Structure formats: C-alpha cells, structure tokens
Amino acid sequence: MRERDVVRRLVAHAEGRPLPRGTTRQLHVAADEDLLIVAFVRMGGESRPWGIAFGRPGAEPELLTVPEGRNRDLVADMCSRFAPALLRHLRTPGFVDVPPTEAEELRPLRQVWLPNGSHADMLHHLAYAYTFTQWRPEGATTLNPLGRAAGWLFREAQRPGQQHVVTATEALRTSYTFPAQSTRLEHLGFLLTWLDPDVAPGERFAAAHEAEALAVSTALDPVLERSRIEKPLDDWHDARNEGDARRERARASEIARVLEEELRRRYRLTAQAISHLRADGRRTNRGVGRLIDAALEEQWHEHTQPELRHAAGADPPPFTPSPETDRDAAAAGARYMAHLASASLAEAVLLHDDEELQDEAIARGDGFRGTIADVEDRSRGRWMRTAWTVRDENPGPLRLREGSWVSIIGSPERRGTILAVRTGSDGRRTFEVEVSGHVTWPVGSEVGFVESSNHQLSQRKSQLIWSDDEPGSWLTHARPDDDEGRR
Template structure:
C-alpha cells in the first residue's frame, strides 16, 4: 500500500517537473570505474540461454559477442566461456585469477557488476541453471561450471537486503529518486534516465521519457525487431550451414543487429552509473558496514566453496543447487541470514541520513524526546544509568516495554525501554542504557549517558534491531542435528533425488547431511 508520504513526494516531484532525491545520502557503494563491470544480455524469444552478451568496465569500450542462433547449444557455450573468463577475473574468484579476494579484504576492494534491470539479473539464474552442473562443454566444462556457480551466487545475493556486489541500474535509480510517474513505468531504465537527464521543463522531460520507454531494455528483444530484422537472417544462416555454404556474411549481419541492441543497453547502464557516481549527495556513512557484510557473504557463500572445490583438504564443499532448496539446513540458514540483513539495513543508514530518519519518524519507528531526569540504578560496577524522557503522545510511535532503541547519530549506543507511563499531557518513557553506557554519546553535548547535563536536552531515538541474534541463529542451524526441528533441517533422505538438468542428463541431488559429512562429492 502506498503511504501518504510517498504520494506527497510524487506530487512534489510533479510540481517541480523533475525527479527529486529520495534521501539525503546515497545508500549504496559506488566503486571506481575500473572496479565496476557492466553486463547486458539479449536472448531469443522463448530461450533461456543468451544470444549475445556485452561486458566491460565503466569508461572502456565494451566487448560485445553474439552467436548467429541462440538455440545452438555449443555456440552459446563458447560465448559463455569467453564471458566467464573476464567475469571470474573481475570478481577475483579463486582458481580463475592470480589475485583472488582474501577472507577479509579492504572496503575499497569491492568489485561490482552492474546490469540494466532485474530481468538481466534473472539471466544470472538462467546461467546458473544451465552451467553450474553441466555434463557437456568439453575443454570448457570447468569454466562453464565456474560461471554457473558464480552466477548462482550473484543471483541469490541480489535478494539479500543491502547487497553490494550486483547492481540493478533501474533499481538503484528508483531507490535514489522519486519520479513523477507510476511505479510500473519507472522500472524502465531508459524512462528513468530521460526524466533525469533531459533539459527543459516538465513537458520536455515527459515527452523524452515516453520516447525512451518505447525502446525495450529487457534481455528479450522487441518482437517486431526479431521478426522483421532477424528472423529471415537466422533462417538463411541455418539453411546455409546445413548445406555447407559460407554463412559468414549472414552471421555478420545478425551480429550487427545484436550489437546495436546490446550496446544501447550497455550504454544506458553506464549512464546510470555515471549519474550515481557524479551525484551531489554523499554516500551514506553506514555503507561501509554494508560492504563489510557483502565481503563476508562473498567469502563464505562463494569464494570459500571455490577454494574447497580446488583443494578438498580445506573441508567439504557445499554447492547450492540452482533449481530449489534440496538441503534443509542450508535453506534455514539462508532464510535467517536474509532476515538479519533485512533487520539491520535501516539501522546502518539512518544515523547518517536525516531524510531516512524523518521517514522513520512518520512511521513511528523513531521518536523525538526531551530528557527530564537522569539517575542510576544498582551499586558499584553494576551501576546502570537510566533516563526518563517525555514524548508528545499525539505523534505516531511503536513503543513497547523491553524494546531496544538507539540514539540518533550515535550507532553502537543502545538502551532498553523499561517503563512507559502516560500523563495528561505527556508520554513518559524510562530507558536503561545497556550498550556503550560508559562512552560519550555522539549527540548535542557529547556526554556520557550518566551525566546530569543531559537533563533538558532534546534527544531523538530510533528502533534498534536484533540482527546479531538472528545471525547467530543462522550459524547454529548447521550444527543442530538434534533437538526441536532437526527432522526438518537435518532429515536424511532415503535415496538421492533425481532431477533432469537443462542439457537432458539426470543429476542425483543428495541431502545436506550426506554432503557435509563427506559421503558424497559435488
């Protein structure tokens, strides 16, 4: 359901005649051009494999490769293997580069992959499904499998809130700006960029956006283009190949059409990157924490697996199947990881973004208060400072006893609500300081929580989260072989599950107990 605040923002953008910044800071890492690879796909209608791929780092000429017919499996495999070499090198994946990402890299070591929109991200899942366990490919089999595995990880990580490695250009623009248009239309990258970059008044921008909207950005080509410009060429190429004729000229004609389509998608994505990189707004200070989390996810969910596949002495390698969660403990663990990321996301950013704080204030997830009393409970080393703060009872809030809150702009400090008391004109809330209680707050007077100088000072609070607890639960799932729910996460199948792969062969999918115990290899 659209909130009143969201409607008001759209109306303000319409009045201004242009998109308006959604927040005061950028909520995503923007890496240097040589660390941001742009990838765009095109495919034949009804096909899952790519017909052509464009890739390259920002500021460079992209490499554009295609095949005459996207239904010819071997040709597409060669295309995918060529792309895989550069992708694996760019992401610094173990076994495919001389400089693999270590377990604890610096924040500046982040490598990103930018794609036009969510449909191109979905192509990563198609690559995972096609190649992660492929039985064909000849000399390219190993690199195709590596491409499938890294594509699968990239696709899965995009559903984790706060991910930093894989960027949907249309999504980052949608998260950063409020457009004076319907949400369904602003999912189109060309439409967004026309609104953002066209000079002139609202009418000029609206006309340019409508024109841009007519050119598809998805991997699937415009049906009219495929029918009128490519269908006959593909048929001619197929006939010539069967008859043993020279089809190089026809292949070049197909390549030229696909090149134009790929280049346009690639350039639009590059334009989105440059718009974000040259933005007047700073990157939020909490993004560094998100990058640290992203590095850890890459190591534990992909890089470590690649290391173990190459050297089993490091431990058994658990490889997620691209089709579904056949492994109970893996599914439970990932659910909790994603839940933790969702809980923690706003907490990382809200302390450095006044607009995000105002949004939380309107939703009741933050509150402004006035300190009326400061006192201690306990004796000696067990002394704990408490505050009594007053709130305007007419404003929205979601306060409850035992809830945890943090002072605005002072992440790390934490307090627990121990009592809520309503009076005729005020709402009195007693909070007990539990996190960093001996450290000065990064607030108006830079004093410790126990300092009486806080009396009479206005202090804002935001809801805290239990992401660290959820994160610990995700780790415990793997070792919970007994106890409540073990039958669900650690139940051992009576026989391997058979599943047909994309190339017509049959895989045996073993349960995670057998795989982790080393009874089977993957």
C-alpha cells in the same frame, strides 16, 4: 508503497522533477576498475543469452553474440568466452594469478552492474545452464565456474543490503522518487531521461515516454525481431543446411549488428546511471562501509572459499548449492536467518547517518523524538545504567512498546530499553528509557530513538541452525529417508 512515499511522489510531480531520497547515497559505487557492467539479450521464449556486453564504465564494451539463440552449442561457446572476464573480476581462484587467501584480500569490493531486474534473472538462468553441465571438456574448466559464480551472484542479489550486484533501475529508484507510475519505473531509459538536466521540466514526461519505447530488458522488441532478425535467421539456417559458408557468415553478421546495437544501448544506459549516481552530490552513507564488510565476508564464505577447494581439486568436491533449491533444510534455514540479519543490519547502519531515513522510521512508528526532561543515574555496582524521561510533544504512530529495544539516533551502539510509555490527556507522550552505560545528556536537549537492530541475534541463529542438537533440529536435520522410515 508507504504513505510517505505516495506523498513524496506527489511532491515530485508538483516540482516536475525526481526528488532525491535520503540525505546520503545509500549504496556503494565502486571505482571503474572494480566495476563490471554486464548486459544481456535473449531470444523471445528462450532463457539463455543470445548476446552479452561487458566492460568497464567509460570504455567500449566487449560484445559477444551468436546468430541462433536456440543453438546450445553456440551459446555455450559464447558463454565460455565471457566466463574468464567475470571470474577474473570476482577474483575467482583459478582465474587470477594470486588467489585471495582471506576475506580482506577481496578488497576493494568488486561490483557487477546490470541494467534491470531481468538481467539479474539471467544470472539465475546461467546458473541453471552451467553449474553442473558436462558439455565438452571445457565445461568443467570454464562453464561450471561460470555457473557457480552466476548462481552465487544471483543468490547474493537477493540478500538485503548486499553491495556486489547492482541493478541500475533499483539503484536509481532507491536514490530518487520519480513522479511516475510504479509500473514504468523498471525502465532504465525512462528513469534516466527524468534525471537528464538538459530536458526542460515540462518536456520530461514526453521525453521519458519516448525513451521507454526502446527495450532495455533482456527480451528484444518483438517488432524488431520480426522486422530485422527473422528473415536473416531463416536464411542463415538455409545457408548452413546448404553448406554456403559465405552466406552463412553474411547473415550472422547481419544478426550480430542488430544484437550489438541492442546490447550497446543497454550497456550505455547502465554506464549513464553509474555516472549520474557518482555526480549526484550526496556523500555516501557511513553505514555503507559496514555493508561492504558484510558483503566481503559473504563472498569469502559463499564463493571464494568453495572455489579455492574446487581449484585445488578437493575430493570430495565442496558443496555447490543447486540453482533449483537448497536441498537441505538446515542450509535453507541458515540462509533465511542470514537474510534477516542482513536486512536488520542494512536498515540500522544506514538509518543512523541519514536524517530522512530517521524521519521515515519515526513516521512509520519505529522511533520517536523528544526532549529530555529528566536523567537519573540507576547504576548498581559495575552495572552502569541511566534512566531518561523523554517528552514527545508531537507524537505520531508508534509501534514500539514497553520492553522494546531502542538505540539513540546517531549512536547505534548506545542502546536502551523502553520501561514505560505514558500518554497524557493532551495526547503528548512521555517515555521512560533505560540506557545502558553512564550516559548523561543535559536535561532539555533533543534526542531521538529508533528500534534497535537485532542482526546479531539472527546471525547467531543462522549459525546455531547447523547444530543437530538444538531445538528444531528434528526438522532441519531430517532426511527424506527418515520420513520414509517413519511412514
């Protein structure tokens, strides 16, 4: 936690309410028809779902449950009923009438909203369970695509700046500073109660604490499992063993009622988070558009294109990443670089349209503000460049050095290099910055610089890493057999 965040939490406490973070909303909230809320519950000790709720905001969710969360056949049946809804939502070839033929046709971007991080982990569990399953004939037609989609969504959820998978708690934490301990901020009910305008400021913590008592993660409250499910489940097993179908159905309904109640709460809270963010009043950061473009490119290359080949019955089938590991050093390296590029892009594009993010960048030393004291045209022939002398009267920490690449705040395409940093005896700093192009701002005007994004460099590296004649290819293109040979 940065010092500025600590202080913001303190101020939020002093004001008795969560404080908005940033002057803009830094994530995309899709329209209802492009947004699917998904919530899971699972049995204690199990990793696969016991029940699934899914639907659009404002509509009643569709609820699927099984009486016995440890029975893999029942769970697989349930998941194969859920699969078409998710796959259609993602416009997966084979599940839509007209499959997309290019990234642009994936617009508008489709989002999956989940209550909190444990539900995102369930995507990983689904990928483990179904990506390569050969369970009954329908495995290949519904469960394998579900596993691949869940795997892609889980991987995408880890990419900085992505817009496809949104966990409601993370969305709220990114948008507000809450006056509470970090440990409590993973609970969606807790966060939403803090944001509830109908709760008096003095009563907010108590109300939030009360909301916190109801589980929102994929696991159920152990007390609930013991008091309302354990016995009916035992009886369901007995009835099944005794061939008493009526009793079996009755117990299954009893269990379903409990699970549906739990699923509904998780679904409803996620829908509330969406409504709250929509009604927040802040406009969406202009940089989000760039992030959506990048997200659609990712979807096209990492999910839709391979699915087109699957749907066409390509032989050999397209490469499907294992849920376990990359199993390919070049692929791992390329994804690492892609993530670096995404992180850099996200930070850069959002910052230029949000004053608070700019202040934060300057406070941690990744930028500076000052007054232009001198402008000198240093163009040579067709090489246009301008040297600016900028005086910073209130210098703070600084991580930038001579040679650092910077951008003018608000104009990310205007880049420059710091030529010199001088600190006077009074502590004030003077920067000499060479700005590319013939840029003449009047002397005396205020200007700010932040570290320039290097996402193109990381993007380029993520492509070069696939080549087997680049430096380091001995590592990225080595095969286990080669190692054996060397030994």
